[in-house]
Amino acid sequence: MKITHKKQKTIIKPKKRQAMDGRILKRQKGQKGLYIATFGCQMNEYDSKRMEELLYPQYVRVDTPKDADLILINTCSIREKAEHKVYSLAGRFRKLKEKRPELIIGIGGCVAQQEGERLLKRLPYLDIVFGSHGIYRLSDTLNRIERGEGPFVLTDMGDEFKMPPIATPLPVPHPVKAFVTIMQGCDNFCTYCVVPYVRGREVSRPKEEIIEEVKRLVEAGAKDITLIGQNVNSYGIKGSSSRGSGAKSAFNTTFPELLREVAGIKGIKRLRFTTSHPKDFTDEIIEVMAEGLPHCNHLHLPVQSGSNHILKLMNRRYTRERYLKIIEEVKRRIPDVSITTDIIVGFPQETENDFNDTISLLKNVQYDQIFAFKYSPRPFTKALQFDGQIDEEVKSARLSTLLEVQREIGLKRFKRFEGRVVEVLVESQNPAREGELIARTTNNLVVNITASNDLIGRLINVFIEEASYHSMRGRALTP
Numbered sequence: 001m002k003i004t005h006k007k008q009k010t011i012i013k014p015k016k017r018q019a020m021d022g023r024i025l026k027r028q029k030g031q032k033g034l035y036i037a038t039f040g041c042q043m044n045e046y047d048s049k050r051m052e053e054l055l056y057p058q059y060v061r062v063d064t065p066k067d068a069d070l071i072l073i074n075t076c077s078i079r080e081k082a083e084h085k086v087y088s089l090a091g092r093f094r095k096l097k098e099k100r101p102e103l104i105i106g107i108g109g110c111v112a113q114q115e116g117e118r119l120l121k122r123l124p125y126l127d128i129v130f131g132s133h134g135i136y137r138l139s140d141t142l143n144r145i146e147r148g149e150g151p152f153v154l155t156d157m158g159d160e161f162k163m164p165p166i167a168t169p170l171p172v173p174h175p176v177k178a179f180v181t182i183m184q185g186c187d188n189f190c191t192y193c194v195v196p197y198v199r200g201r202e203v204s205r206p207k208e209e210i211i212e213e214v215k216r217l218v219e220a221g222a223k224d225i226t227l228i229g230q231n232v233n234s235y236g237i238k239g240s241s242s243r244g245s246g247a248k249s250a251f252n253t254t255f256p257e258l259l260r261e262v263a264g265i266k267g268i269k270r271l272r273f274t275t276s277h278p279k280d281f282t283d284e285i286i287e288v289m290a291e292g293l294p295h296c297n298h299l300h301l302p303v304q305s306g307s308n309h310i311l312k313l314m315n316r317r318y319t320r321e322r323y324l325k326i327i328e329e330v331k332r333r334i335p336d337v338s339i340t341t342d343i344i345v346g347f348p349q350e351t352e353n354d355f356n357d358t359i360s361l362l363k364n365v366q367y368d369q370i371f372a373f374k375y376s377p378r379p380f381t382k383a384l385q386f387d388g389q390i391d392e393e394v395k396s397a398r399l400s401t402l403l404e405v406q407r408e409i410g411l412k413r414f415k416r417f418e419g420r421v422v423e424v425l426v427e428s429q430n431p432a433r434e435g436e437l438i439a440r441t442t443n444n445l446v447v448n449i450t451a452s453n454d455l456i457g458r459l460i461n462v463f464i465e466e467a468s469y470h471s472m473r474g475r476a477l478t479p
């Protein structure tokens with residue numbers, strides 16, 4: 001199928017536009033509009049931002065699809081519901097393409113990787129389908145589409161970490177928070193998870209590139225850096241079966257060493273990392289966290305289930321006892337630490353006893369927050385074929401029970417801050433409430449404050465007046 005691309009005839013008036021993360025950009029004459037819809041995790045948020053940066057200055061992000069010359073949907077297939085949303089959104093963009101055939105529409109990310117050519121059959125108006133490994137070829141491919149070639153499917157996955165450098169950084173200060181990817185893909189094959197099939201096998205990013213990117217972001221104004229990857233604890237140990245403590249990476253750097261090195265970069269006020277895997281979580285990581293570098297006393301450690309029977313079926317390769325031992329050590333070494341987790345309920349063969357094991361683990365750990373989901377069967381995965389699939393009604397009931405238990409625990413955990421003075425990093429305006437700012441404690445918990453925008457990017461002390469089970473309200477003490 002050939003796409004004809006008409007030349008842009010209208011002169012675009014310079015107009016203020018926002019970058020994806022809220023920064024204000026001016027769209028200059030001749031620059032094209034880019035609209036990106038992002039679904040899913042922080043990895044996808046990072047990829048979308050990378051696309052915006054790679055396509056600048058040819059394309060500048062616009063706020064609405066109708067102003068765009070290029071629409072990209074960055075998709076997530078971790079749950080069935082997220083996948084359905086993608087198709088419904090793409091259907092809406094089809095109408096725009098019917099009115100303006102020169103509009104380029106692409107679908108990227110996990111659904112694109114999973115479906116490949118099939119997506120083009122289902123949505124024949126697409127110009128490009130690309131997986132996360134195809135992002136680095138996006139710019140050249142768009143040039144070819146503009147010349148009338150295509151459509152294109154970029155879903156081959158290599159075993160190198162390919163990320164082109166940013167040629168022209170966005171000419172605006174960076175917001176306070178920034179994500180930096182340190183690895184792509186995953187080798188763990190948890191039996192419920194589609195990631196190894198859609199993001200490929202684990203590939204670590206060279207340390208030098210990571211350091212350079214963090215420095216660039218900090219120089220541009222970022223203060224809170226989160227190192228991201230599907231399993232950051234196994235950074236660099238590609239193909240090794242002896243993961244964990246002490247194993248050296250292909251770049252001769254372990255994750256704790258990388259963490260220490262990044263923490264040493266001047267200007268970082270907060271350093272976080274996600275996602276961790278309990279089977280690869282070592283004492284050395286706890287050691288680095290406990291050193292009190294610009295780290296945070298927060299750990300996100302997905303447990304998924306409190307039952308050894310279910311953990312085995314999930315191929316998680318740790319036991320409830322091992323997980324609890326890590327938590328005990330983290331609590332012992334890191335004062336006032338906040339622990340958060342991911343949980344799946346209704347995994348195939350999950351009995352009431354298994355579910356009760358998860359509830360008892362919740363009560364034992366006392367998480368500040370949890371991210372809980374009903375099991376969602378995914379293509380390619382082993383669990384799809386398991387006997388003993390659980391009824392949707394049972395899954396829903398278990399999820400409600402779990403959330404109810406956590407609500408009580410979370411409220412108690414947040415209430416510990418009431419009446420205390422804590423240091424927060426002020427992040428941004430609260431888009432939901434005018435005049436209010438969003439700040440974060442070292443524990444990664446949100447504090448809403450009413451204060452001037454000048455405080456954005458600053459570390460300040462706040463008095464916590466009130467806490468609910470997911471956020472707090474504070475009074476700024478630093479002028």
Ligand code: SF4
Pocket residue numbers: 186187188189190193194195196230231277
């Ligand atoms: S560790 Fe398991 S859940 Fe996490 S991305 Fe890899 S396969 Fe998926």
